[in-house]
Amino acid sequence: MKTKDAPVTKAYDVERIRAQFPILRELVHGKPLVYFDNAATSQKPRRVIKAESAYYATINANVHRGVHTLSTKATEAQEAAREIVRRHINAQHAHEVIFTGGTTASLNLASFSLGQLVLKPGDEVLISGMEHHSNIVPWQLACERHGAKLKVIPITESGEWDLTQVPFSDETRVLAVSHVSNMLGTINPVKELIAEAKKRGIITAVDGAQAIAHLNVDVQDLGCDLYAFSGHKAYGPTGTGVLYGREELLERMPPWQGGGEMIDTVTFEKTTYAKLPFKFEAGTPNIAGIIGLGEAIRWMEDYDFAFAKASAEQGKSAFAAHEHMLLERATKELLTIDGLRIIGTAKEKVGVISFVIEGVHHYDLGTLLDQQGIAVRTGHHCTQPLMERFGVSGTTRASFTCFNTTEEVDTMVTATQKAVKMLR
Amino acid sequence: MKTKDAPVTKAYDVERIRAQFPILRELVHGKPLVYFDNAATSQKPRRVIKAESAYYATINANVHRGVHTLSTKATEAQEAAREIVRRHINAQHAHEVIFTGGTTASLNLASFSLGQLVLKPGDEVLISGMEHHSNIVPWQLACERHGAKLKVIPITESGEWDLTQVPFSDETRVLAVSHVSNMLGTINPVKELIAEAKKRGIITAVDGAQAIAHLNVDVQDLGCDLYAFSGHKAYGPTGTGVLYGREELLERMPPWQGGGEMIDTVTFEKTTYAKLPFKFEAGTPNIAGIIGLGEAIRWMEDYDFAFAKASAEQGKSAFAAHEHMLLERATKELLTIDGLRIIGTAKEKVGVISFVIEGVHHYDLGTLLDQQGIAVRTGHHCTQPLMERFGVSGTTRASFTCFNTTEEVDTMVTATQKAVKMLR
Amino acid sequence: MSTTMTLAQTQQELVSEFAMFSDWQDRYEHLIELGKDLPLIAPENKTDDNLVRGCQSRVWLNAQLKNDLVHFTADSDAMITKGIVALLVRVFNDRTPEEIIGASTDFIDTIGLRAHLSPNRANGLSAMIDQMKRYAVAFSGNASTA
Amino acid sequence: MSTTMTLAQTQQELVSEFAMFSDWQDRYEHLIELGKDLPLIAPENKTDDNLVRGCQSRVWLNAQLKNDLVHFTADSDAMITKGIVALLVRVFNDRTPEEIIGASTDFIDTIGLRAHLSPNRANGLSAMIDQMKRYAVAFSGNASTA
Numbered sequence A, B: 001m002k003t004k005d006a007p008v009t010k011a012y013d014v015e016r017i018r019a020q021f022p023i024l025r026e027l028v029h030g031k032p033l034v035y036f037d038n039a040a041t042s043q044k045p046r047r048v049i050k051a052e053s054a055y056y057a058t059i060n061a062n063v064h065r066g067v068h069t070l071s072t073k074a075t076e077a078q079e080a081a082r083e084i085v086r087r088h089i090n091a092q093h094a095h096e097v098i099f100t101g102g103t104t105a106s107l108n109l110a111s112f113s114l115g116q117l118v119l120k121p122g123d124e125v126l127i128s129g130m131e132h133h134s135n136i137v138p139w140q141l142a143c144e145r146h147g148a149k150l151k152v153i154p155i156t157e158s159g160e161w162d163l164t165q166v167p168f169s170d171e172t173r174v175l176a177v178s179h180v181s182n183m184l185g186t187i188n189p190v191k192e193l194i195a196e197a198k199k200r201g202i203i204t205a206v207d208g209a210q211a212i213a214h215l216n217v218d219v220q221d222l223g224c225d226l227y228a229f230s231g232h233k234a235y236g237p238t239g240t241g242v243l244y245g246r247e248e249l250l251e252r253m254p255p256w257q258g259g260g261e262m263i264d265t266v267t268f269e270k271t272t273y274a275k276l277p278f279k280f281e282a283g284t285p286n287i288a289g290i291i292g293l294g295e296a297i298r299w300m301e302d303y304d305f306a307f308a309k310a311s312a313e314q315g316k317s318a319f320a321a322h323e324h325m326l327l328e329r330a331t332k333e334l335l336t337i338d339g340l341r342i343i344g345t346a347k348e349k350v351g352v353i354s355f356v357i358e359g360v361h362h363y364d365l366g367t368l369l370d371q372q373g374i375a376v377r378t379g380h381h382c383t384q385p386l387m388e389r390f391g392v393s394g395t396t397r398a399s400f401t402c403f404n405t406t407e408e409v410d411t412m413v414t415a416t417q418k419a420v421k422m423l424r
Numbered sequence C, D: 001m002s003t004t005m006t007l008a009q010t011q012q013e014l015v016s017e018f019a020m021f022s023d024w025q026d027r028y029e030h031l032i033e034l035g036k037d038l039p040l041i042a043p044e045n046k047t048d049d050n051l052v053r054g055c056q057s058r059v060w061l062n063a064q065l066k067n068d069l070v071h072f073t074a075d076s077d078a079m080i081t082k083g084i085v086a087l088l089v090r091v092f093n094d095r096t097p098e099e100i101i102g103a104s105t106d107f108i109d110t111i112g113l114r115a116h117l118s119p120n121r122a123n124g125l126s127a128m129i130d131q132m133k134r135y136a137v138a139f140s141g142n143a144s145t146a
């Protein structure tokens, strides 16, 4: 596959990237796979797949409690991954990195524990109108348990927070918002909103599920108290996730799950908890997955930064620049289709494009694109309130990653035109 | 490695089993690995490792919401694993099988949700004195939240439930006990106790973490309402687990985690939940892990039942018989060591042997066994109350699996003798 | 005309119809065409109660017992889904409850629409089949042939 | 005698001592021997406060400032752990807080006891080193040389 016309990718060798993803050799309905569902889950480079199998084939053992060599090696490998994550998101301490099963688990931990710590009847939790269900429902449940109320930042027509209408109040205890919207692609001004919240003494949690593979996330720079993301959306294994938390806050937060690993002493009368991060990591962790996640981040750093250095814009993520180029091309070309409307036209976006076409149902479009080898996501994208905001029942969403090409974008546009013709 | 003297294993080709575990080629301190820490986590046969990498290399996609081919294939593979689990534990419906991150997560789900459903001030939860912390702490936390009390079945000197002293009362709402003890090896008479509990209208939950790889678990025969286990202790991947629940009870239980996948409709005012099993599966599951778990169970069934058929005792698990033979040999030989005391001398045991040696600290012994290539577990085994019951600060535990040999048992005994000599 | 055929014959007829198409485009165009023949559900029956759960597109399905035969009407907001419903209705319509309950649905696989049968919640095909069979079960007590 | 050596010299001495042993058995026997030279903690100081957290075996560690030097006493219920504590005490004992704070502990790796340094919570070696350095930090304000 050759990218005929890609000025920005001059120093960016997309073929070299593609070669590392075994799944890209697959055919779908006899056609080469065009994978544009990266926001749902990312594909895995060979290095990540190998890191997991190598773990099982050579050092597999349960961590932290064993005296024997395998247990020591498994523990060291897992803790090395924690340090990789710490460095990647620039946390101050490795023990501020808590491993979970995914963003959803991270946000459930956060909402459960913060609920116990700070929520009282009449208090408020502030989220935004573009949140994923995983950053809505856990807070709803916490509010129900503690008699608190959910408040919502309204969304503008372009798919951005309406910063003139942020319902901060004296009762606001927690602000929980997404860094990047999975449905709109909007990159939100979290740093600014966090600064405002901090002035008011509000605890801040960020859902970084859609940011981690596309932006340089620096938790200290953002100033957030908590930051959640999933490994599987950042080239890592399924069943892995992270909740970063500021040490001082984590120390005060009560544990969520009880069990092995998270305790110091247990009697039937009273249990005391282990120190960070173990207090929040009950049970045997997803050891292989965590090691795979560490490798995924190293892979990203190796390739992303390598290209960044070779590119003109020193320091900027090469992946992000490439994805942005694909987004611009897709936006321009899709808009030539009659009756097509893009939902999410924010100024700052990652490579995510959601659209509806007059008279064409997203399920039909998704099905016919699949017949042409193209994987897009259709439906409500786990953001039903946002669907309602824009008066649609669902959209078709294409989300780009480092290995996608301009040719693939063109293929999708042509395939969409063909589908529309069949469906009208 | 040859087993010189193993009458029971006549039809049991241990070498054929060993050949399937890549890790058994590893050397530890220059000696062949003797892995006797199977109760902490099991090693993985090649088929399981390959199932995970093949998933990533060919069909990786997010499940359940995608129209495209990869998503359909990933969903089918995951749901096929659910059906494999259902059949293996003889649940009535596949939707009674809920995937979690492990036994600990399963028990936290159970205790949180049951707490909300049935626990009121003054109520009681009944556990046993040999529970793992993962089957103590979650119930303690639930009791705290709802003003209920934890009651404990005492343990006899041989490491069995004292059935004459089960503190059932009119306030007992939940019975939560382990099928097999991780520290003692005791196989508990769960079926009998469940029958008694059911007569009293008590909800029953079983911690099957140590049973699933060793017994033929039949949830309908046991009559339990809930049954929890981990994939990683049954030849499957880390980060996987199951909570089986009877349909009628699961329908009544409120959800635990909120997020994507577990909802039907979400508005900021009100959320309605999806049907089973999705109500309890918030967020992207550990798709690769679940597929690996399905393969692990199929592997177990293929080999275990194949051998069982070839063996004299038709229908009995061949793995269990082999492990029992190793247990008997280890018990006999270890007892020749001066001052050695076995903790856990129940009549019915899986292949787990815990012991203390007068004047020898378990940490020292574990370290010196490791120097000789032998992996055992030492310490409190996440059962601190049980340690107290037996007046010890920790034990050394060897736990056997299908691929261990009598020769390895002999090696451990000799190595223990050598260590004791050095330490006295 | 097709009502004079047995359920199995109708399935066979559909298999033959689809066998004529060698590429996906013709197959899906035909499916969309079929959707236009679907006996539409009366607007007043397009209620939430008649919505089939588990579809990414919305599907309404209604059934009535007429002369001991189950008569289906339906609709969908997506054209492909509508075509699939039409397929099913063509096979199941005006059959006895027993015929419907006992029917295999392997022909969907043969036709090349298996993906729509997957346990994937984006697709509602299995939910639809379940719903049709549930109607048949509900009627089987009432039908005089039962 | 060893107190006249610098901290680095003591480490070097230990490295040489252990280099003589080619097999694990001799190495561990020597470690156990070393444990017998450990300046034992006074029974009244064997308190929970002086327990080093994070060890599978129990380790008590106490420190006092004498003539601007940090004097350690300790004990453990496990012989190998006691040997390891003895190693550390031999290196760190009767040094200034600054020497202790600045000391590298690479020699443990060289000696072949790296496994005991792992982040594995069964092993308490890193916890012990942390504790010794914490004592030194606490004293560094008080020492007249500071």
Ligand SMILES: Cc1ncc(COP(=O)(O)O)c(C=O)c1O
Binding pocket: A039, A040, A102, A103, A104, A105, A132, A134, A135, A178, A180, A181, A182, A207, A209, A210, A230, A232, A382, B260, B282, B283, B284, B285
């Ligand atoms: C913005 C956002 N938040 C949360 C989630 C939930 O992530 P996971 O399903 O990995 O728990 C997603 C994934 O779809 C997401 O896009």
Ligand SMILES: Cc1ncc(COP(=O)(O)O)c(C=O)c1O
Binding pocket: A260, A282, A283, A284, A285, B039, B040, B102, B103, B104, B105, B132, B134, B135, B178, B180, B181, B182, B207, B209, B210, B230, B232, B382
């Ligand atoms: C009896 C028992 N219950 C629960 C657990 C916890 O399992 P996991 O750590 O996989 O969650 C274990 C594992 O050690 C166990 O042995």
